[in-house]
Amino acid sequence: MASRTNKIRPIRKPIMNRDQGEFEPCWALLRDAMTDIHLQNAGRLSFEQLYRASYKIVLRKKGALLYERVRDFEQEWFRDHIMPNIAALITKNLINISLLQHPGSSSHERREMGEKFLCGIRDTWTDHNRSMNMIADVLMYLDRVYTLETKQPSLFAVTIGLFRDNVLQSHIGTAADDIEQDFVVFDILCAVVLGLINMERDGDIINRNLVRKITAMLESLYETDDEIENQRLYLTLFEPRYLQASTEFYRKECEKLVQEANCSTWLRHAQRRLNEERERCGTAISIMTTDKIASVVEKELIEAKLDVFLAMEGSGLKPMIDNDRLEDLSILYQLISRVDSTKSALKVILQRRVRELGQEIEKALKNIDFSVAGAAAGDGEDAGEAAEKAKAQPLNPAQQQTAAAIKWVDDVLQLKDKFDRILSDCFCDDLLLQSAITRSFSDFINSFNRSSEYVSLFIDDNLKRGIKTKTEAEVDAVLDKAIVLLRYLSDRDMFERYYQKHLAKRLLHGKSEIHTEKEMVSRMKSEMGNHFTSKFEGMFKDMELSKDLTDNYRDHIANLGDADHTKVDLNINVLTTNNWPPEVMGGGKSKDEGQKTDCFYPPEIKRLQESFYKYYLKDRSGRVLTWVSSAGNADIKCVFPKVPGKETGPLSKERRYELNVSTYGMIVLMVFNDLEDGESLSFDEIQAKTNIPAPELMRTLASLSSVPKCRVLLKEPATKNVKNTDKFSYNAQFVSKAIRIKAPVISSISKVEGDEERKETEKKNDQTRAHVIDAAIVRIMKQRKLLAHTQLVNEVISQLMGRFKPDVPLIKKRIEDLLAREYLERVEGDSSTYRYLA
């Protein structure tokens, strides 16, 4: 070809010399260097030369051969130089102690021997590791190019792995002829390490650093040369054995503890062990095991005998709660939450204990005699003020009941406080436990049949007294607690009924501050919803309207310019019948007396009433006002003339007092106005003149004649109780330090109902419930048209849950009733299904 002759091509470069005969000299160089490295003579070796040698070998495609040779060299090195040393380390004694657990040597000896062995292994490993690193440095090009390309494990991995094959997996030869089992060095290593750790657990001091070195070695070795992450020898060989040994250790320890120790020591011991193990993982074993060993301790030391310890007499969970051993409890909680996320063991005991304590309160209530003032006072932390008040005079039965109610609520609140404290201090406000405690509280509170009434009474008491003695903040706190109790109550309609009654009395008698009341109601509102408080709010509204009405009426009278009427000032409360309890509205009485009879008002009052009624109807025609004399009160200015014959002292002067009495009291006193000095009226006469119902009259007269500070009437005979035959006369000698005197209204003291009244209330309540249930059933059926019996019952219960717990027989009865009234009918052929009839 023409062009070929005149062509010039650059010379081939020597670097590309492809001579094949270079391997042996290079290898010789490397081999000598490796020996030197093993003998720690590397300082005089030139990295550059060695690297170049290996580089050339690889470049000449002899990588595979080099790879082989290095591996063989290391293999030989192990055989010739290292294994003899290892074999020397393995003495018969060591085998006997570590593997066969021959007794008869002190722990000190064992430790010495074990540590010596470990030191030997560690040194060998350190040397090997260092040498292999250096060799890997020199053979870097081989690893980067040849092994990567051929997808073999890197030479470093292989040579490091030789340690595993040659040392750890080597069989114990001559030193142990009489052993039948086939042990490898690793078995001894493992046994020694575990032995040391157990020694440390028993309180000895061991060389943790050494152990750490050994485990680190196991961590950097793998099952195979592929170095798969989860196949570290540490994980595959050592850790299982370690966990196994630990399991045994702790199982034994736990059994010992069950027999010898109490719950409190057990708790602390377990906690200490957990900390120790964690620390050990950090310093002697490997952090990888932290969780696993912790679960071993949890399982063996905590979970295994948990029930036994919790039930321990005198130190178990029950005494802990009773004695407020908060520290124990918090440790217990921590431990239990490790082993059982539901904490059922703790929960069950806790719940049982709450119920028990609740029942104890109830029992205690029955046993305490409230008639003795000291009993209440001596009850330690009991509501101190109730006791003080009780001290002043022996309590009548009603007051006793009130005190009992307050004590009950106080005790319950205290119990609640106690568990709240435990919950927040020890149980980290655990939601599970919280709901468990709440459930048990509500269980025992609802199992006590007067709880609704007591809670209402408690609130009543606090609101009334709150004005006088307690700061607002204190009252606030108490009310908060009351609301908490309210939450537990399931028969809320009962509570509503009581509260309405108590509230009415407070409002009408001005015994509490209106804004505190409103506050309370708004809290209830946020707690139980609108419908619950609508009546209470209606009551407040009535009160406000009445105030305006009174003012307006006053203006109206003033405008009339009728000077005569100014003598009697009217303060009127117009109450809406629905919102106020029937007792207040006098509904209760009308039943007793068949026909609602009004008492005879004095003419002045009569005029006033008529005038007001007229005024009232001006704007609101068609309404009917009923005067509830039992709920009113009156201020009377009275003048006691000078008592003749007395020259000194208060009696020597004319005395003017303002008496505050109930409406009935006023009527009675007005009757005495017309009486001559020295005359007297019998009970029957008074009743005839006033037409006041006998029990009311009795109470009124008692308050005017027997309470010393306002004894404006004299009674004959001067006994405490008022009888039909008693005679009353005007007490001209009456004297008092105060100008304004309030006659105690006996009936207005908050009190517990007597058993009779209770039944009455319950009966009424049941009636109301019946209506509510009716309404619920109709509502549901209207919507669903067709519904099976059980479903209907369930729906009703779930709808009414917020108000009370309806019982099933009652619901059944109501359904029957509705069937009879043809609101519903049974579906033909399926008697358990109802259809709604429009």
Next chain:
Amino acid sequence: MVLRKDQLELKLKDDEQLIRQGVLRNEHPLDDSPEFHEFIQACRRGDLKHCQELISGGVNINGKDKFDYTPLIIASLCGHYELVQLLLESGALADPDSFERERAVYNALNNKIRNLLLSYDYTKTADPLQAWSSHITSLLSRETPKTTDITLLTASESFHLHKFILSSRSPYFRRKFTEAPETATWKLSNSVPVEAFRVVIRYLYLAELPRDIVGPRSKATEEEVFKGIDRLCKQLEIAHLWEAVLSTTDRRLARQRHQDEVQRARAQVAAYFRDTVLKHKFTVDTRRVGDVKWPRDNAISANCLLRADEYDEEEETTVEPVEEPAISSNGIGIPIGPAAASNSTNGVSNGKRPRRSVLFPVHKAFLIRSPYFATMFSSEFMEAKDTEHLHVIKMDCLPQVLEIILAFLYTENSDCALELALDLLYEADMLLLDKLKTKAAVAISTLGSGTSNALVDRTHGGAAEELQSPPPATSTSTHSNGLTEVDEQPVEVEPINVYDVIHAAWDLKVQRLEDFAARYLASRLEDYIDEEEFAELIQESASRLERREETDTIELLDDIRYYLGERFRFRFEGDGIGEMLNEEGEIDAAQVEGLAAEAEDGEIRPEQPSDGQREPEEEEEEGRSTERDGKEGGGGVRTLDGKLVEDEFVSDAVNYQILLDKIDKMLDRLKLDA
């Protein structure tokens, strides 16, 4: 997050203002060169291959056309996902704070592209100096191997630093260290708060400056620190630090500032590198290298000596196996010419004269950019030991190659002369410098570009020029200004020994070079096909595949065939004959026969190929040439076997056939199936 349109417009306004004020550089200058236009068009079409070629041809990837479109915006607008990816990887700017990026994101055709753009952080864009500057920064915290040689002490803190870097970055330090080279520790003045020093040092080491100059626990007030910085700036003569301190708030500005700083630093280091390392290199008699004693405390703070030997024909007594004489026994080439500077000693005629070695005083801090040196200095071997005098580390390469390597390590500069490229390739491979290895490979494989196109097809003479109508779509697009070699030229100097190249490619696993070699061989197969060594090469390529089976192909040969096809086919496609062919559909086989017979006068008849594999292709080739034949009058072109044929297309067909025949014959000889 995608900006709203009004925010986008605001951004554009701000950016333009900043650029006008000269605060920001305009990273997207208007480019109305035809190459760029072509690039934009290719981006619009989504022509991945063409774009790749244009990019490697050096088109401005961040330019802007007269409609303000950048290639990236066009590509994302037209929805070419792979192209967007290519552009980003090739260094198209997608600066998160820039208007252009926002515009590209805003315009993106689909969410896939949008997400790609959004995921592309600035740091991922190709910053050629990134590796270099981060190495410098890493020196601040790097502990093994120890490379620091000076400790600056303050009352509470000590900084372990490098004299070389301090000297190159600050004239003040340079003077001080030259005056007293033995300084190992340096007490800093107590009047300047330590925070100020920290900032200055981080600046000198190209690290990012902390956003809060004064940390929460520092005792000094901000004012004191700033005063301290000011003082240090003046003292150390580092003027640009203030800019850096003040621009920490604006990310984009800070980054641009940082880039400028890196550029500046590189220039400084490069200058100082020339001043120290290159200026102080010295040549000694190889036999006396052992006597060289350099003290540790030298004025240029070098802590290591690298030795490179010049070529020598003599047999050395050392054990280095590579030091063998380079005997060109194969008789292919005669060693002459301007190939390597080392050739001055490279000749038998020079007689026996003592071998010379060049020693470079160097700094470990830069050497450890190579994993080879990093390992060497971290190990426990001799080189890592501290001795009184500097170690001399032998490098198995020419001094010129070593210089290139050092320039790369010190300054990231990788310019490489073609003659040295192969040596550099091997040395870079040994030093595990992948980047430099790639650069060397690129230097070789692009030797076809530029004025001395090695890949030009000499069978096509000057006539090729008129055939270059539309720019070709293949990688040989840069042919246009080549074509200098004509048959009549008496001596052709091949720029490189292709056997070396292919062996290097195999040895060092450089795919790029394998491709190149195949193309090179294909382009002048007529020179090589009859050589003994070529046959050996094919044999070797066949044996490279372990457990080769009969049906397996020979990689090299396949490549050569492929490029051979390209070499001849290219001309038909270029002339649009391919399309004509498709229109007419049929190829008249008989006509081919006849034409071939006529053309070759029966001597080497283009037999129908026995090898079924390449039959269709071949027929097509011939068919095309036939078509062409009818249209052009006889021009009289010579084929490879010296026959005169009517025109180039006929000659192409004939030549192609001849070469393929020869390959077959050779395979027969080698008893290889392919």
